[in-house]
Amino acid sequence: MSILKLRIENLSPSQLIVSFYIIAVLISVGLLSLPITLKPGVEWEFIDVLFTAVSAISVTGLAVVSTPDTFSTTGIFILMFILQFGGIGIMTLGTFFWLLLGKKIGLKERQLIKTDQNQSSLSGLVRLMKNILLIIVAIELVGGLILGTYFLTYFPTWQEAYLQGMFAAVSATTNAGFDITGQSLIPFAQDYFVQTVNIILLTLGAIGFPVLIELKDYYLSRKTRKIFRFSLYTKLTTTTFFGLMVFGTVAILLLEINHFFADKTWHESFFYAFFQSSTTRNGGLATMDVSEFTNPTLLVISVLMFIGASPSSVGGGVRTTTVAIILLFLYSFARGRKSVKVFNREFDPEDILKSMAIMSTALFICFTAVVLLSITEPFSTMAIIFEVASAFGTTGLSMGITPELSSVGKMIIIALMFVGRIGILSFITIISKPGPEDRYHYPREKVIIG
Amino acid sequence: MSILKLRIENLSPSQLIVSFYIIAVLISVGLLSLPITLKPGVEWEFIDVLFTAVSAISVTGLAVVSTPDTFSTTGIFILMFILQFGGIGIMTLGTFFWLLLGKKIGLKERQLIKTDQNQSSLSGLVRLMKNILLIIVAIELVGGLILGTYFLTYFPTWQEAYLQGMFAAVSATTNAGFDITGQSLIPFAQDYFVQTVNIILLTLGAIGFPVLIELKDYYLSRKTRKIFRFSLYTKLTTTTFFGLMVFGTVAILLLEINHFFADKTWHESFFYAFFQSSTTRNGGLATMDVSEFTNPTLLVISVLMFIGASPSSVGGGVRTTTVAIILLFLYSFARGRKSVKVFNREFDPEDILKSMAIMSTALFICFTAVVLLSITEPFSTMAIIFEVASAFGTTGLSMGITPELSSVGKMIIIALMFVGRIGILSFITIISKPGPEDRYHYPREKVIIG
Numbered sequence: 001m002s003i004l005k006l007r008i009e010n011l012s013p014s015q016l017i018v019s020f021y022i023i024a025v026l027i028s029v030g031l032l033s034l035p036i037t038l039k040p041g042v043e044w045e046f047i048d049v050l051f052t053a054v055s056a057i058s059v060t061g062l063a064v065v066s067t068p069d070t071f072s073t074t075g076i077f078i079l080m081f082i083l084q085f086g087g088i089g090i091m092t093l094g095t096f097f098w099l100l101l102g103k104k105i106g107l108k109e110r111q112l113i114k115t116d117q118n119q120s121s122l123s124g125l126v127r128l129m130k131n132i133l134l135i136i137v138a139i140e141l142v143g144g145l146i147l148g149t150y151f152l153t154y155f156p157t158w159q160e161a162y163l164q165g166m167f168a169a170v171s172a173t174t175n176a177g178f179d180i181t182g183q184s185l186i187p188f189a190q191d192y193f194v195q196t197v198n199i200i201l202l203t204l205g206a207i208g209f210p211v212l213i214e215l216k217d218y219y220l221s222r223k224t225r226k227i228f229r230f231s232l233y234t235k236l237t238t239t240t241f242f243g244l245m246v247f248g249t250v251a252i253l254l255l256e257i258n259h260f261f262a263d264k265t266w267h268e269s270f271f272y273a274f275f276q277s278s279t280t281r282n283g284g285l286a287t288m289d290v291s292e293f294t295n296p297t298l299l300v301i302s303v304l305m306f307i308g309a310s311p312s313s314v315g316g317g318v319r320t321t322t323v324a325i326i327l328l329f330l331y332s333f334a335r336g337r338k339s340v341k342v343f344n345r346e347f348d349p350e351d352i353l354k355s356m357a358i359m360s361t362a363l364f365i366c367f368t369a370v371v372l373l374s375i376t377e378p379f380s381t382m383a384i385i386f387e388v389a390s391a392f393g394t395t396g397l398s399m400g401i402t403p404e405l406s407s408v409g410k411m412i413i414i415a416l417m418f419v420g421r422i423g424i425l426s427f428i429t430i431i432s433k434p435g436p437e438d439r440y441h442y443p444r445e446k447v448i449i450g
Numbered sequence: 451m452s453i454l455k456l457r458i459e460n461l462s463p464s465q466l467i468v469s470f471y472i473i474a475v476l477i478s479v480g481l482l483s484l485p486i487t488l489k490p491g492v493e494w495e496f497i498d499v500l501f502t503a504v505s506a507i508s509v510t511g512l513a514v515v516s517t518p519d520t521f522s523t524t525g526i527f528i529l530m531f532i533l534q535f536g537g538i539g540i541m542t543l544g545t546f547f548w549l550l551l552g553k554k555i556g557l558k559e560r561q562l563i564k565t566d567q568n569q570s571s572l573s574g575l576v577r578l579m580k581n582i583l584l585i586i587v588a589i590e591l592v593g594g595l596i597l598g599t600y601f602l603t604y605f606p607t608w609q610e611a612y613l614q615g616m617f618a619a620v621s622a623t624t625n626a627g628f629d630i631t632g633q634s635l636i637p638f639a640q641d642y643f644v645q646t647v648n649i650i651l652l653t654l655g656a657i658g659f660p661v662l663i664e665l666k667d668y669y670l671s672r673k674t675r676k677i678f679r680f681s682l683y684t685k686l687t688t689t690t691f692f693g694l695m696v697f698g699t700v701a702i703l704l705l706e707i708n709h710f711f712a713d714k715t716w717h718e719s720f721f722y723a724f725f726q727s728s729t730t731r732n733g734g735l736a737t738m739d740v741s742e743f744t745n746p747t748l749l750v751i752s753v754l755m756f757i758g759a760s761p762s763s764v765g766g767g768v769r770t771t772t773v774a775i776i777l778l779f780l781y782s783f784a785r786g787r788k789s790v791k792v793f794n795r796e797f798d799p800e801d802i803l804k805s806m807a808i809m810s811t812a813l814f815i816c817f818t819a820v821v822l823l824s825i826t827e828p829f830s831t832m833a834i835i836f837e838v839a840s841a842f843g844t845t846g847l848s849m850g851i852t853p854e855l856s857s858v859g860k861m862i863i864i865a866l867m868f869v870g871r872i873g874i875l876s877f878i879t880i881i882s883k884p885g886p887e888d889r890y891h892y893p894r895e896k897v898i899i900g
């Protein structure tokens with residue numbers, strides 16, 4: 001036991017996080033393999049159990065089987081638990097359990113949480129984690145009650161209405177993208193109320209926990225008339241988040257105006273475009289079959305999914321701040337400036353290099369995945385690019401090829417969902433061991449570039 | 451006249467380079483529109499004349515018309531002249547003409563040449579330019595004589611043999627990728643001698659002029675027993691150049707072993723893979739119809755074309771040094787190092803940021819082009835990605851869609867070839883005006899990333 005403890009203490013935070021996620025996947029595989037999870041007579045292969053477990057823990061939502069056809073009611077509750085566990089973050093829940101048990105949280109554990117939610121400050125972390133869990137569960141309960149009550153007109157019994165409402169609220173808030181309707185939100189394509197509630201829940205889950213906390217602190221400070229300043233992180237990620245939402249809506253509207261929207265009214269078109277744009281920010285639910293879109297639209301959606309959600313949220317991808325910092329850097333570079341300024345602040349040069357490293361590595365991984373899937377799968381390059389972007393962004397949209405993937409193809413998508421969830425930074429730290437310190441230096445020499 | 455002079459003197463080097471390229475394109479359009487250029491009875495649309503002019507000046511080699519069916523013998527000589535002009539670089543030729551006219555080269559002109567060939571030192575530039583022109587013309591003459599003499603067995607008359615040999619040598623050395631066989635090098639698919647000569651000429655053109663100069667200096671220094679050190683640029687670009695050549699050959703061999711190479715002998719397979727790999731480093735000639743390759747191979751070739759050739763060469767793309775610096779940066783980043791070291795030297799941090807800026811902008815431009823072409827053209831995403839990578843890398847390979855492109859599609863490819871040739875750095879400088887100096891600073895603030 002002391003040897004195990006010693007081993008754990010020698011692991012870096014990133015390595016511990018990955019170990020915990022692997023254990024969470026294994027437990028999920030166990031839970032999903034229980035006979036009570038499945039409907040009578042349903043059997044599934046191990047690779048599909050593993051795929052579903054990783055998809056649920058990483059809250060991606062890509063599905064190789066139909067959830068309502070495969071899961072019993074008990075199974076649906078188990079799935080909801082796994083989504084909750086994955087979505088809020090194993091470390092958040094872990095902290096909470098430790099708190100419940102009255103344990104004091106040591107620096108090692110705090111650093112663990114830090115890597116999982118990418119916090120750059122350790123102070124007040126335990127308080128933060130309690131806040132996260134309370135906020136998320138409160139959002140889910142309110143959302144579930146609203147949707148469940150509203151669903152009373154849709155479903156025959158109140159039990160089914162509230163089960164559907166609760167599952168929809170959990171799936172939306174954790175941005176899991178799973179559905180128990182069997183057709184995502186397509187049955188609600190004309191129901192703008194359900195869509196609006198879903199978009200609000202998706203956004204609250206994907207906007208980033210620190211943003212929610214700061215919003216709460218902001219309203220508290222107004223009550224007490226204290227001075228409050230939003231952090232650069234909050235300003236940057238919120239602007240990018242809603243900027244991408246608007247860009248996606250406009251792009252989808254313009255690109256499909258003569259195709260998918262040709263026979264739709266303006267408000268139908270707007271809601272189709274708005275919902276599908278919002279869902280790339282990481283929900284993965286859909287009010288239509290996305291494969292009906294044309295290639296340009298699918299390419300734009302792929303990029304939006306690849307970008308993903310805010311850091312410190314339930315979402316994956318390269319994250320909004322990474323893209324925002326790179327765009328601001330390019331603007332400064334073109335203007336010949338040395339420093340990158342925004343919102344009356346300057347970025348740390350290290351954060352710029354970090355963003356570049358994340359972007360390059362993510363592109364490299366996704367490109368490799370596209371090439372590998374082109375070898376193993378018979379689908380079009382477009383469908384493969386879309387599937388890879390969706391898995392890496394842990395978004396969960398698909399042009400419909402997920403259940404048809406070969407076993408090797410499923411393994412590749414599993415790996416992408418896993419990397420998308422733990423984040424590129426943790427991934428880089430895991431696959432490399434830190435080298436010797438920069439004690440020596442060579443002469444600098446410029447080279448001819450580009 | 452003095453107003454014109456004043457205007458020119460107010461332009462930045464990058465703006466002047468672009469102006470000169472535009473003028474060169476216009477002159478080429480004029481030359482290609484001459485009746486003597488065309489075979490009797492041939493007519494072509496303006497967009498095709500413009501496309502051919504840009505393709506020739508940027509030595510890309512994408513063709514909307516068949517060269518032997520369209521051009522008269524005079525036209526072929528005119529085309530060879532344009533390729534020479536574009537390949538060696540307008541500034542190189544310009545310098546040479548100035549030298550011939552006995553003009554003294556002022557600092558303004560030197561800076562022009564500097565931007566065109568991306569030189570980081572102004573000293574000895576005029577000597578360098580003379581060297582470039584002499585070396586390239588010498589290579590072309592030797593190559594033309596060897597190929598022409600060898601072609602005596604292929605062609606009925608010695609005139610045709612030497613015309614074919616000379617054109618092939620110019621097209622290969624300038625990496626133009628145009629052919630007057632009508633089928634690129636497919637007639638020589640079994641002729642390993644012709645292929646080897648072509649690969650040597652392609653490499654000499656694309657390896658970067660400073661490398662050739664340093665090689666010459668190295669041999670001179672061995673004669674005189676002086677100490678000579680190759681520059682970091684030469685070591686880096688040469689390693690990357692040949693590394694990509696080997697990687698491409700192995701990748702194509704492995705990916706096609708059960709497809710295109712299934713019915714080929716080992717030496718046929720090797721030469722097909724080796725030639726097609728080498729040609730992505732920017733020749734654009736081919737010994738086969740590349741659309742016979744499977745999608746994974748086409749994706750790998752697309753990336754190789756996007757990377758392109760060495761800076762300060764006849765080639766385009768993001769350039770070898772850009773990719774090498776980013777890969778070395780990622781390695782250092784993963785090892786937690788602050789500085790990037792290679793060959794007992796350290797990179798200037800500014801060069802790392804520059805490489806990142808080039809890579810991001812290039813990806814952004816190419817992605818936008820893929821989306822736009824997906825709107826205007828009916829072809830598969832794979833064929834469009836391949837065409838875009840080929841145009842931006844000024845490589846000239848195609849899956850065969852070039853002549854079928856719509857006029858808007860042709861304009862997009864024209865823009866890509868142009869940007870690929872002038873280089874992303876010049877492009878960035880052109881579209882942006884320098885902002886005010888960094889006289890003021892804001893507090894630095896870290897944000898949560900990835």
Ligand SMILES: [K+]
Pocket residue numbers: 059060061175176177282283284394395396
């Ligand atoms: K999702």
Ligand SMILES: [K+]
Pocket residue numbers: 509510511625626627732733734844845846
């Ligand atoms: K070329």
